[in-house]
Amino acid sequence: MTESAIPVGRASRRLLIPRVAMGLGLLLAAVLAGVVIGETPLPPGQVANVLAHKLFGASLLVDPIDAGIIWNYRLPRTLVAAGCGTALALSGLVLQTLVRNALADPYLLGVSAGASTGAVAVTIMGLGAGAIGISAGAFMGAAMAFGLVATLARAAGGGSAQLVLAGIAGSQLFNALTSFFIAKSANAEQARGIMFWLLGNLSGVRWPDVTLALPAACMGLVACLWHARSMDAFSFGAASAASLGVSVRRVTLVLLGAVTLMTAIMVSLVGAIGFVGLVVPHAMRFIAGTRHRALIPATALAGAVFMIAADITSRMMIPGQVVPIGVVTALVGAPGFALIMIRNRGRR
Amino acid sequence: MKLRAENLSLTAQGRAILDGVSLDIPTGVSFGLIGPNGSGKSTLLRLLAGLEPRAQGHVMLDDTRLRDLPRREIARRIALVEQQADTGDALSAREVVELGRTPWLAALQPFGPEDHHIVDQTLAAVGMTELAARHWSTLSGGERQRLQIARALAQRPQVLLLDEPTNHLDIHHQLALLRLVSRLQVTVVMALHDLNQALECDLLGVMSGGRLIACGPPATVLTPERLRQIFRIRSTSLRDPSDDAQILRFHCLEDER
Numbered sequence: 179m180t181e182s183a184i185p186v187g188r189a190s191r192r193l194l195i196p197r198v199a200m201g202l203g204l205l206l207a208a209v210l211a212g213v214v215i216g217e218t219p220l221p222p223g224q225v226a227n228v229l230a231h232k233l234f235g236a237s238l239l240v241d242p243i244d245a246g247i248i249w250n251y252r253l254p255r256t257l258v259a260a261g262c263g264t265a266l267a268l269s270g271l272v273l274q275t276l277v278r279n280a281l282a283d284p285y286l287l288g289v290s291a292g293a294s295t296g297a298v299a300v301t302i303m304g305l306g307a308g309a310i311g312i313s314a315g316a317f318m319g320a321a322m323a324f325g326l327v328a329t330l331a332r333a334a335g336g337g338s339a340q341l342v343l344a345g346i347a348g349s350q351l352f353n354a355l356t357s358f359f360i361a362k363s364a365n366a367e368q369a370r371g372i373m374f375w376l377l378g379n380l381s382g383v384r385w386p387d388v389t390l391a392l393p394a395a396c397m398g399l400v401a402c403l404w405h406a407r408s409m410d411a412f413s414f415g416a417a418s419a420a421s422l423g424v425s426v427r428r429v430t431l432v433l434l435g436a437v438t439l440m441t442a443i444m445v446s447l448v449g450a451i452g453f454v455g456l457v458v459p460h461a462m463r464f465i466a467g468t469r470h471r472a473l474i475p476a477t478a479l480a481g482a483v484f485m486i487a488a489d490i491t492s493r494m495m496i497p498g499q500v501v502p503i504g505v506v507t508a509l510v511g512a513p514g515f516a517l518i519m520i521r522n523r524g525r526r
Numbered sequence: 527m528k529l530r531a532e533n534l535s536l537t538a539q540g541r542a543i544l545d546g547v548s549l550d551i552p553t554g555v556s557f558g559l560i561g562p563n564g565s566g567k568s569t570l571l572r573l574l575a576g577l578e579p580r581a582q583g584h585v586m587l588d589d590t591r592l593r594d595l596p597r598r599e600i601a602r603r604i605a606l607v608e609q610q611a612d613t614g615d616a617l618s619a620r621e622v623v624e625l626g627r628t629p630w631l632a633a634l635q636p637f638g639p640e641d642h643h644i645v646d647q648t649l650a651a652v653g654m655t656e657l658a659a660r661h662w663s664t665l666s667g668g669e670r671q672r673l674q675i676a677r678a679l680a681q682r683p684q685v686l687l688l689d690e691p692t693n694h695l696d697i698h699h700q701l702a703l704l705r706l707v708s709r710l711q712v713t714v715v716m717a718l719h720d721l722n723q724a725l726e727c728d729l730l731g732v733m734s735g736g737r738l739i740a741c742g743p744p745a746t747v748l749t750p751e752r753l754r755q756i757f758r759i760r761s762t763s764l765r766d767p768s769d770d771a772q773i774l775r776f777h778c779l780e781d782e783r
Contacts, residue, residue: 403634413615415611420597421577422626422628468616
């Protein structure tokens with residue numbers, strides 16, 4: 179027993195490279211599937227040619243219409259879906275770890291609702307311009323919602339149930355504010371567009387959105403990986419983490435800041451999408467275990483793959499129509515979550 | 527490592543939980559804290575671990591104020607085992623003990639052979655080697671308690687703070703734990719309910735209503751008169767014929783009316 183411990187550590191390190199390779203392979207396959215599958219079927223060979231042509235300047239014969247669909251439409255959309263999935267799944271993981279609550283997720287805690295309110299306010303009132311202005315508005319809204327929910331939960335006694343109840347109250351309040359802004363200021367056309375975006379919609383995504391979504395997701399991933407050991411130390415609560423030498427206030431501030439920023443950017447790009455932050459981390463705990471050094475990359479990868487799959491489904495579900503992606507994630511996520519809850523029962 | 531508390535106080539919602547506690551605990555001593563429920567023993571331990579930012583007064587570790595040390599430096603010197611630590615995470619027993627190495631590892635530094643060795647050693651010290659692969663949720667209260675102590679030992683602290691460490695343990699493990707603690711070359715401060723176990727400590731502090739009302743060697747502190755005042759019991763002192771050690775026997779005062 180005493181000697182077995184060291185080889186265990188070495189074995190996990192030896193498996194690191196194949197695991198990372200497998201993860202990246204899976205991600206690449208998902209991105210390719212996101213580009214290949216769609217209303218206009220494109221053969222994988224053609225897709226590969228277009229990508230080789232665009233990325234490496236290979237002088238291959240490509241059809242300009244296909245190239246347009248692939249490069250200007252499907253690839254940015256798939257990449258934003260991947261970034262969004264990673265960001266939302268990591269946000270859920272961080273919240274579940276820090277507040278020690280299995281139900282924590284940016285959607286349920288009202289952060290997404292606050293971000294929506296901020297983004298809608300900026301859109302309607304015409305404050306600032308473009309994706310950055312809307313993202314800044316969403317960040318303000320998300321931070322306000324976060325602050326409000328945390329204050330309310332603390333004032334109510336600071337328990338696990340109080341936090342979820344405060345999250346429900348916060349979500350309702352900010353959703354009502356969003357509706358109020360729309361009803362008060364938007365015209366019918368604008369209102370329809372906003373409502374569609376609120377449910378989660380990747381249709382309008384272009385390259386500039388990619389340059390916002392991918393760095394945000396990568397920043398979140400780095401912040402999480404850097405604090406993986408500290409997140410482990412939260413297993414027995416914040417006081418226990420502090421007694422293990424974790425500077426709880428600083429770590430909480432950095433990680434919650436990253437969550438707020440990631441959620442705000444994703445909401446401003448594609449609307450509020452639920453269930454990803456809730457279901458993906460729980461599912462990954464079954465596969466990767468509860469230690470964050472493995473759980474964080476697994477969650478980031480699974481979030482990206484899940485979201486790309488949801489996007490493909492949303493495009494293919496009803497021929498000729500795009501179903502909001504939030505509808506797809508909820509349709510898959512709700513039963514998935516029920517399954518996890520039932521399976522979890524024995525473990526607790 | 528010498529531990530000193532100067533005028534520690536803590537007020538919560540207008541009520542004094544701890545009221546002007548000053549203590550001086552020499553290096554390597556085992557210090558027992560006794561007192562009725564709600565007398566402030568657990569709070570005092572939390573304050574000694576530097577876990578209560580709202581507290582007034584100072585804790586000194588040798589000649590350094592605890593407040594001036596970064597959290598990580600404190601965790602390398604002081605380990606705390608609280609009552610009823612629990613988690614919903616599916617952790618193995620070994621992973622719980624591995625948490626104790628947190629203050630010694632940089633953010634991205636992997637576990638080294640030294641860390642694995644310390645974890646093995648502390649698991650063996652509390653008799654949990656055989657159960658290292660078991661999940662936390664499948665362990666009994668006593669096994670969890672022993673793991674938390676192993677986790678604290680894996681921090682390689684110079685001061686060990688234990689809140690009722692013998693709670694949940696059967697008599698064999700209670701004695702084994704106290705023997706383990708008494709052999710450690712560190713300063714130990716522990717809250718205890720069993721007054722006969724408290725007799726084994728080098729020094730005792732008696733808490734009542736958030737104040738430290740007596741402090742000194744057990745023989746001078748555990749007087750029949752004080753036990754009557756604080757715990758509302760009558761005590762008789764007996765001698766064990768096998769080794770002439772002192773044992774206390776207790777009677778509830780209400781039964782004698």
